[in-house]
Amino acid sequence: MNIYADNAATTKVSKTALDAMLPCFAEAYGNPSSPHHIGQEAAKLLMAARETVAGYIGAEPSEVLFTSGGSESDNQAIITAAVLGARRGKKHLVSTKFEHHAVLHTLKKLEKEGFLLTLLDVHEDGLVRLEELEAALRPDTALVTVMYANNEIGTIQPIKEIGAICREKGVLFHTDAVQAAGHLPINVKDQNIDMLSLSAHKFCGPKGAGVFFVRKGIAITSLIEGGAQERGKRAGTENVPAIVGMAAAFKEACDNIAENTPKIRALRDKLIDGILKMDEVILNGDREKRLPGNVNVSIKGIEGESLLLMLDHVGICGSSGSACTSGSLDPSHVLLAIGLVHEVAHGSLRLSLDENNTEEEIDYILEKLPPIVERLRSMSPVWKKMKEGK
Numbered sequence: 001m002n003i004y005a006d007n008a009a010t011t012k013v014s015k016t017a018l019d020a021m022l023p024c025f026a027e028a029y030g031n032p033s034s035p036h037h038i039g040q041e042a043a044k045l046l047m048a049a050r051e052t053v054a055g056y057i058g059a060e061p062s063e064v065l066f067t068s069g070g071s072e073s074d075n076q077a078i079i080t081a082a083v084l085g086a087r088r089g090k091k092h093l094v095s096t097k098f099e100h101h102a103v104l105h106t107l108k109k110l111e112k113e114g115f116l117l118t119l120l121d122v123h124e125d126g127l128v129r130l131e132e133l134e135a136a137l138r139p140d141t142a143l144v145t146v147m148y149a150n151n152e153i154g155t156i157q158p159i160k161e162i163g164a165i166c167r168e169k170g171v172l173f174h175t176d177a178v179q180a181a182g183h184l185p186i187n188v189k190d191q192n193i194d195m196l197s198l199s200a201h202k203f204c205g206p207k208g209a210g211v212f213f214v215r216k217g218i219a220i221t222s223l224i225e226g227g228a229q230e231r232g233k234r235a236g237t238e239n240v241p242a243i244v245g246m247a248a249a250f251k252e253a254c255d256n257i258a259e260n261t262p263k264i265r266a267l268r269d270k271l272i273d274g275i276l277k278m279d280e281v282i283l284n285g286d287r288e289k290r291l292p293g294n295v296n297v298s299i300k301g302i303e304g305e306s307l308l309l310m311l312d313h314v315g316i317c318g319s320s321g322s323a324c325t326s327g328s329l330d331p332s333h334v335l336l337a338i339g340l341v342h343e344v345a346h347g348s349l350r351l352s353l354d355e356n357n358t359e360e361e362i363d364y365i366l367e368k369l370p371p372i373v374e375r376l377r378s379m380s381p382v383w384k385k386m387k388e389g390k
């Protein structure tokens with residue numbers, strides 16, 4: 001059996017998205033900036049994609065910029081807010097300890113350049129406290145950026161409430177909604193969002209395409225200078241096939257949220273319940289306020305990397321959640337942020353499901369996982385010490 005349970009890392013491109021993309025390579029292959037008919041065919045597809053994406057997030061088409069993905073959109077949002085803030089003497093930025101590195105590294109870079117940074121705690125349940133957020137805001141705060149759903153432990157933040165607090169205090173609010181998109185409702189108006197990031201490959205679209213939503217009236221600082229594409233704010237010939245595929249995938253995912261969510265959630269809950277039957281296993285992140293497809297556990301006494309290899313041998317693709325980039329042995333900053341000690345963080349496993357997973361697959365995982373864990377523990381000095389210490 002081959003089981004893909006790593007949908008938080010990337011997803012399989014849906015047939016709908018693929019079918020939408022193919023004509024962009026062979027027929028509407030023109031440059032959308034060209035006035036001739038082949039270019040204008042591409043321009044039409046681009047406009048339709050913009051309208052689709054805007055419609056599904058409650059935005060105007062003119063507020064949607066296409067980018068190369070989630071990382072670029074995150075960088076773009078933070079730099080934009082930093083430049084606007086600095087012009088008015090506001091150099092304080094607020095975020096959380098467990099953001100994606102596209103956010104954290106951009107913030108750290110700005111900190112080196114003289115910005116002041118407050119990173120909020122996310123507590124052991126992986127959730128920001130609104131009163132702590134409110135208390136962190138100051139007259140010189142230029143930006144609050146808090147992710148909608150976390151990519152490792154799947155916890156969902158109270159975005160609308162955070163947005164309301166920011167609005168009231170006149171602070172720009174950005175959310176990295178990369179993991180939420182296609183799984184949770186997004187409406188930038190209802191949720192008081194000023195800027196938002198999406199990435200196509202996390203909702204069954206192609207890699208290398210993303211969305212940067214920026215509310216009307218917010219002056220964007222370009223990261224890429226050149227031609228007048230994307231309202232002159234993001235130069236470079238548009239990746240029309242990927243953008244068209246992204247819009248098709250996003251529409252499909254959003255149209256099917258109501259149908260898919262209970263199905264995926266049931267698989268997730270069965271998997272969590274089954275895994276928690278093992279000894280000395282903890283679920284990371286709040287059980288209820290989490291993405292429908294996210295399972296993240298720490299299995300004490302084992303190494304996540306060895307576990308992953310053994311799972312791969314029996315056809316199961318997961319993620320260790322202990323190291324962000326393979327080859328790095330640093331435990332995940334997300335797991336440390338929720339208070340796990342290094343030893344426990346190293347034994348973490350993330351299985352992320354989507355609508356393509358089945359109950360048979362969950363049964364198979366639950367059949368294969370416990371004996372593998374038992375084998376690894378039988379060879380583990382850490383486990384031995386733990387058991388003897390009791």
Ligand SMILES: *Cc1c(COP(=O)(O)O)cnc(C)c1O
Nearest residue numbers: 069070071100102151178179199
């Ligand atoms: C994947 C991911 C990103 C980066 O998106 P790319 O399109 O791969 O650059 C950013 N934020 C979160 C939460 C993600 O899961």
